[in-house]
Amino acid sequence: MSQNAKRILAIICLASWGIVLWAFSTFSIPSLDGYWFDIFGMLLLMVVVALFPIQIMGTNISFIQGISLAVFLHFGLLVELVLVQITIAISIMKLRYPLYRLGTSSIMFMVVSANAAIVYYLLGGEIGGLGMNEYPALIPVIGYSITAILTNHIILYFLRNEIYKEKSSLFAKDFLWELLMELIILPVGITFFILYSQLGTAAILFVGLPFVVISLILRLYHSSQKINHLLKFTSKIGQELTESLNVDEILDIYLARMTKMLKVDYAYILDINDGENLNVIRRYESKKVPTIQISGLVKGEGISGKVWESGNSLRFERRHQWRKFSRGFMPLSAQSVLSVPMYRNQEVVGVITFISTQKRAYEKSHEMILEIISNYLAVAIEKAKNYEATKHKSERCHLTNLYNYRYFEDVLSEMYVNHKQSRKPFSLILLDIDHFKKVNDTFGHQAGNVVLCQVADRLVQIIGDNGTVARYGGEEFVILLEDLAHSDTLELAEAIREDISLNTFTIKNDLGDYRNKAINITVSIGVATAPEQGEDPLTLIRNADRAMYTGAKQKGRNKVASYIG
Structure with a gap:
C-alpha cells in the first residue's frame, strides 16, 4: 500500500x-x-x-x-x-x-x-x-x-x-x-x-x-492441516529432486517449487567452496525487486555465513532483527529472512536463504519444512554430481578430455535417426597428425601426448559449440557437424588444416636436454557428408577415412580431401 x-x-x-x-x-x-x-x-x-x-x-x-x-x-x-x-x-x-x-x-x-x-x-x-x-x-x-x-x-x-x-x-x-x-x-x-x-x-x-x-x-486443527499439507508438498518435492540426475535441473525444480509455496522475493542457494567461502550457485529474484550482487562469504559473515558457522537456521520477521548481521549484502526492501543450512553426512555443505519484502512472511513450520527439503536438495545434488562425474569419465578420453569413440558413435547414430525427420545434411571430418611417430621417436612419448592434448585444445577452440569433437584413436580425431553442407565443411576443414600448420606446439624434449622446444606439425583431413557420401554411420566413417588416406596422405600430406564415390 x-x-x-x-x-x-x-x-x-x-x-x-x-x-x-x-x-x-x-x-x-x-x-x-x-x-x-x-x-x-x-x-x-x-x-x-x-x-x-x-x-x-x-x-x-x-x-x-x-x-x-x-x-x-x-x-x-x-x-x-x-x-x-x-x-x-x-x-x-x-x-x-x-x-x-x-x-x-x-x-x-x-x-x-x-x-x-x-x-x-x-x-x-x-x-x-x-x-x-x-x-x-x-x-x-x-x-x-x-x-x-x-x-x-x-x-x-x-x-x-x-x-x-x-x-x-x-x-x-x-x-x-x-x-x-x-x-x-x-x-x-x-x-x-x-x-x-x-x-x-x-x-x-x-x-x-x-x-x-x-x-x-x-x-x-487448521495448523495441523497446514503442516500436513506442507509435509505432503515436501515429500513430493523430495521425490522430484531425487529423480533428476542433472544439477541444474535439480536447482531449477527446487526454486520453482519453493518460490511457489512460500512468499519469496529473493532466494539464494550457496555452496561451500573448498571449506573457505560461500558462493551463490543459483539465485531467484522476482521482477519487482532490483538484483543484488553477493560475492564469496566467509564463515560468520552475513546471515548465510552465520548459519554456516553455527549450523542452525535463522529466521527473522522484520528488518531491525537482522540488520546487525547483514554486512551490506541484503536488499534495502528486505523484511523477512529465512536461512537454513544444507546438511550431508552431518556436515554443512551449503546454505539456502529466502528473503521476502513482507514482514512476518515465514513461520516456524516453514523453517521446519525448509530444513527437511534442504537436506533432500543436498543429497540430490551430491548424487547428480557423482552421476555426472561418472558419466563424464565414461564419455571422455582420459588424456585429451575430448569425447571418446563410443560417445562419438552414439552421437553419429542419433544424427542418422534425426535425419529421417529433419532431412538436413551433416558432415564428418576425420583428421590425422602427419608423421606423429617421428615426434614420439625424437622427443619421447610424453611429448607426443602433449601434442595430442594441444591439438585437441585447438580443435575445441575452432569448433566451439558448432559441432562435436572426439578422439577417434591414436593420433586421429573426428569432428561431427550437424546441418552443414559439404562445401561449407570443406572450407572449415581447410581452416583447421591451415591453423594447425601455421602455429607452433611447445613440448619438452624428454629424449634430449629436457628443455622446452617449439615444433611444427601438419595434419591430413578427409571429409564426407551424409547421406550422399554415407547412408549409414559405418559407411560415412569409411568414406571419410578413404578420403583422408587416398586424397591427402598418399598425395603428400598436409591436405584436405573429399570423398568421391
Whole structure:
C-alpha cells in the first residue's frame, strides 16, 4: 500500500472513530448501570478469542462474531462497535501487524456491524434483554448474520484486488470456512444471549469457556492441516529432486517449487567452496525487486555465513532483527529472512536463504519444512554430481578430455535417426597428425601426448559449440557437424588444416636436454557428408577415412580431401 493510501486510510479511520464516540455519547442506548463489569468480561472474552485466529487464504478468522452478536442483541450497536474496535486494536498490536492494517480492519468491522444492524432493524429486530421463557426473533438474527458475512467478504474482495493488488475470487475457500463457522457460531451466540438474559454474569463463564476451547481446537486443527499439507508438498518435492540426475535441473525444480509455496522475493542457494567461502550457485529474484550482487562469504559473515558457522537456521520477521548481521549484502526492501543450512553426512555443505519484502512472511513450520527439503536438495545434488562425474569419465578420453569413440558413435547414430525427420545434411571430418611417430621417436612419448592434448585444445577452440569433437584413436580425431553442407565443411576443414600448420606446439624434449622446444606439425583431413557420401554411420566413417588416406596422405600430406564415390 502506498504512503498516500495509508494517510487517507488513517484519516478515514480517525473520522470513523470520532463518529462512533460522538454517537455513543449522544444517542440513547440501553442503560449500562450495573453492567460495566459484565461488559468488561465480554470484552475480555472477545480479546482472548481474537488472539487465537485461524488463518485461511491470508485472512485471520476468529469467533468474536458470536460474542459480538450477544452484545449487540443486549446492548445495541454502539456498545458492540466500541467492544469490537477495542478488540481489533489489541489483536493488531499483539499480532504485530502494520499500523495501517488497524485502519482497514477498523473501518471494515464498522461497516460490517452497521450493515448487519440495519438489516436486523429492518426485519423487525429489537434490542434488550429477554424475560423468562422468551426467545429472540430468529429471522432478524439470521438476516444480521448473513449480512455480516456478505459485507465482510465483499470488503475483503475489494481490499485484496484493488488495494493489495492480490487476485482472488469473491467466494473462495475462505468464504466456505467462514460460512461453516458461522453455522457453529450463530446458535452459540444466540444461546449466550439467552443465558445472559436469564443468568447474568455467570453466563459469560458458561459460554465463554466453550468459545475459547472451540477456538483453540479449530486453530490446532487448521495448523495441523497446514503442516500436513506442507509435509505432503515436501515429500513430493523430495521425490522430484531425487529423480533428476542433472544439477541444474535439480536447482531449477527446487526454486520453482519453493518460490511457489512460500512468499519469496529473493532466494539464494550457496555452496561451500573448498571449506573457505560461500558462493551463490543459483539465485531467484522476482521482477519487482532490483538484483543484488553477493560475492564469496566467509564463515560468520552475513546471515548465510552465520548459519554456516553455527549450523542452525535463522529466521527473522522484520528488518531491525537482522540488520546487525547483514554486512551490506541484503536488499534495502528486505523484511523477512529465512536461512537454513544444507546438511550431508552431518556436515554443512551449503546454505539456502529466502528473503521476502513482507514482514512476518515465514513461520516456524516453514523453517521446519525448509530444513527437511534442504537436506533432500543436498543429497540430490551430491548424487547428480557423482552421476555426472561418472558419466563424464565414461564419455571422455582420459588424456585429451575430448569425447571418446563410443560417445562419438552414439552421437553419429542419433544424427542418422534425426535425419529421417529433419532431412538436413551433416558432415564428418576425420583428421590425422602427419608423421606423429617421428615426434614420439625424437622427443619421447610424453611429448607426443602433449601434442595430442594441444591439438585437441585447438580443435575445441575452432569448433566451439558448432559441432562435436572426439578422439577417434591414436593420433586421429573426428569432428561431427550437424546441418552443414559439404562445401561449407570443406572450407572449415581447410581452416583447421591451415591453423594447425601455421602455429607452433611447445613440448619438452624428454629424449634430449629436457628443455622446452617449439615444433611444427601438419595434419591430413578427409571429409564426407551424409547421406550422399554415407547412408549409414559405418559407411560415412569409411568414406571419410578413404578420403583422408587416398586424397591427402598418399598425395603428400598436409591436405584436405573429399570423398568421391
